[in-house]
Amino acid sequence: MSRVDARDVLDPDAKTARAFRGRIVGAYRRAGPNAWDDYKFVSEDGGSIDVLPGLKIQLERHGARFRMRREGRVIRVEWEPGPEELKRLRSDDVIARRKAFLARYVEAFDEAQGQAAATIARKLDR
Numbered sequence: 001m002s003r004v005d006a007r008d009v010l011d012p013d014a015k016t017a018r019a020f021r022g023r024i025v026g027a028y029r030r031a032g033p034n035a036w037d038d039y040k041f042v043s044e045d046g047g048s049i050d051v052l053p054g055l056k057i058q059l060e061r062h063g064a065r066f067r068m069r070r071e072g073r074v075i076r077v078e079w080e081p082g083p084e085e086l087k088r089l090r091s092d093d094v095i096a097r098r099k100a101f102l103a104r105y106v107e108a109f110d111e112a113q114g115q116a117a118a119t120i121a122r123k124l125d126r
Contacts, residue, residue, distance in 0.1 A: 012056035064101035
């Protein structure tokens, strides 16, 4: 069972570019009673979910998986390609699936840039 520091359980590094279907493959649960306690990943079949565009997500290192917040919980979701996408992929190659997912459904997100832009905009409004 993997543990994650509470400060790192969800560090968005991308955002969704368009809507798609995913399957919840697990959730992160606090390992202790305090807000600063580590989280542990608990595998579960949480069913299918519609993922909306513009959501801040944290990409996992492997596969077409990512973390997102839903109803106050941090969940791990795996992209479910539609029938047409499955035909185009023509294989169960994890690397090809990840590349297709990133190219079609994910765009870069840099929170630091967003914060800098907001600061500049506030100063220009004065």
